[in-house]
Amino acid sequence: MPVQPHEHVRRTPVEPSWRRFPGWRDVTREQWRDPRWQRVHCVRNTRQLRAVVGDLLDERFYDDLAADQESFATMSMLLPPQMLNTMVPEGAADFTGAFYADPVRRYMLPVRSDRDPEWPSHPYSSRDSLHEAEMWVVEGLTHRYPTKVLAELVSTCPQYCGHCTRMDLVGNSTPQVRKHKLELKPVDRQDRMLDYLRRTPAVRDVVVSGGDVANVPWPQLESFLARLLEIETVRDIRLATKALAGLPQHWLQPQVVEGMSRVARTAASRGVNLAVHTHVNHAQSVTPLVAEAARALLDAGVRDVRNQGVLMRGVNATPDDLLELCFALQGEANILPYYFYLCDMIPNAEHWRTSVAEAQDLQAAIMGYLPGYATPRIVCDVPYVGKRWVHQVVEYDRELGVSYWTKNYRTGIESDDPNALDRRYPYYDPISTLGETGRRWWRKHERA
Numbered sequence: 001m002p003v004q005p006h007e008h009v010r011r012t013p014v015e016p017s018w019r020r021f022p023g024w025r026d027v028t029r030e031q032w033r034d035p036r037w038q039r040v041h042c043v044r045n046t047r048q049l050r051a052v053v054g055d056l057l058d059e060r061f062y063d064d065l066a067a068d069q070e071s072f073a074t075m076s077m078l079l080p081p082q083m084l085n086t087m088v089p090e091g092a093a094d095f096t097g098a099f100y101a102d103p104v105r106r107y108m109l110p111v112r113s114d115r116d117p118e119w120p121s122h123p124y125s126s127r128d129s130l131h132e133a134e135m136w137v138v139e140g141l142t143h144r145y146p147t148k149v150l151a152e153l154v155s156t157c158p159q160y161c162g163h164c165t166r167m168d169l170v171g172n173s174t175p176q177v178r179k180h181k182l183e184l185k186p187v188d189r190q191d192r193m194l195d196y197l198r199r200t201p202a203v204r205d206v207v208v209s210g211g212d213v214a215n216v217p218w219p220q221l222e223s224f225l226a227r228l229l230e231i232e233t234v235r236d237i238r239l240a241t242k243a244l245a246g247l248p249q250h251w252l253q254p255q256v257v258e259g260m261s262r263v264a265r266t267a268a269s270r271g272v273n274l275a276v277h278t279h280v281n282h283a284q285s286v287t288p289l290v291a292e293a294a295r296a297l298l299d300a301g302v303r304d305v306r307n308q309g310v311l312m313r314g315v316n317a318t319p320d321d322l323l324e325l326c327f328a329l330q331g332e333a334n335i336l337p338y339y340f341y342l343c344d345m346i347p348n349a350e351h352w353r354t355s356v357a358e359a360q361d362l363q364a365a366i367m368g369y370l371p372g373y374a375t376p377r378i379v380c381d382v383p384y385v386g387k388r389w390v391h392q393v394v395e396y397d398r399e400l401g402v403s404y405w406t407k408n409y410r411t412g413i414e415s416d417d418p419n420a421l422d423r424r425y426p427y428y429d430p431i432s433t434l435g436e437t438g439r440r441w442w443r444k445h446e447r448a
């Protein structure tokens with residue numbers, strides 16, 4: 001065999017032992033598999049982290065974490081034990097060093113020293129950087145593409161990711177970010193969403209999201225899906241849940257599995273493609289419990305479980321990390337590696353973001369190792385445009401890190417805009433990835 005840039009050797013996933021953490025020494029397997037136990041024992045602050053991890057971590061980590069929560073965090077802390085247990089999975093002699101370097105920790109539990117020292121935020125970063133709320137046709141229903149909508153049923157999740165693109169709305173307020181709130185009662189919001197979809201037959205594809213649909217009480221979610229399935233023009237339904245990886249116990253509950261079977265049967269009888277989309281960013285998160293939950297969804301009749309990861313420096317932005325994640329998803333958990341998004345231009349995200357050029361190189365590096373249908377596309381969600389494959393860029397100023405993109409459809413707010421399809425829409429690379437000339441230009445530009 002010739003030597004390859006990436007050598008893959010199958011590794012069967014194992015559930016890391018939670019008993020390596022002092023606070024979980026006595027936790028039983030039954031407790032661990034219980035979603036209520038997982039939710040009650042989520043880590044929400046440094047005090048609770050200390051109660052679990054204790055002296056394994058030096059004081060400097062707790063201080064670093066507290067400083068970040070105070071000055072930079074756009075998301076509050078919420079870590080289910082399942083997710084914390086995927087960090088430093090085998091333990092380490094220098095636990096603090098390994099914890100700092102851990103890829104899951106780096107995006108789920110960011111600390112002050114992670115952030116970019118000069119440009120923690122890009123000058124053009126913004127809350128709701130994808131302008132989803134501007135495109136709401138009903139509160140929480142974003143109509144951006146001609147045939148697809150995004151329905152946000154809740155603004156909470158069982159876990160909060162540091163880089164969340166919906167940091168404007170999702171989760172609790174932090175010292176830095178006062179969150180917007182959904183105003184309508186859930187039942188009224190859902191009625192209005194369904195009413196819009198009945199009146200808009202061009203929409204054939206509905207992403208049911210949040211937040212995370214694992215936080216919608218199952219009877220409510222099932223009732224919404226049953227009514228959605230009555231709309232004959234809806235042909236694709238995708239349920240978005242990171243909890244498949246963060247809290248797989250939720251998707252293994254008998255009530256949820258049985259309910260999903262009923263929904264899947266109805267979908268199949270009406271010829272509707274029902275799928276679950278999840279959000280896994282590193283192979284460490286693909287544990288046997290995650291594979292079991294994905295299997296349960298497929299056995300319940302869901303057509304596909306797919307992954308939409310986020311490309312992040314220090315987490316997965318190398319060919320080896322991306323490929324190992326894809327092999328784990330595809331080979332060990334029956335989850336299709338579907339997309340990787342560039343991390344969006346929200347505040348304080350510059351240390352995670354990669355340039356378009358880096359993303360193009362990564363896309364080239366991962367081609368040819370997986371079946372074509374399981375080779376993910378790396379995409380940039382361009383503000384006012386939508387997802388573009390990274391090689392679709394039409395013009396690219398590498399010195400200033402500005403790429404330009406076009407689109408072939410109008411978003412919901414451009415029906416009267418004659419130039420929408422001719423315009424070039426900009427996207428910005430992180431300034432720290434530019435050469436000295438580019439950085440100097442941005443310093444001057446920001447002062448101006």
Ligand code: SF4
Pocket residue numbers: 156157159160161163164165166170210211212242243279
């Ligand atoms: S699960 Fe999704 S919506 Fe929830 S915090 Fe993470 S990225 Fe945001």
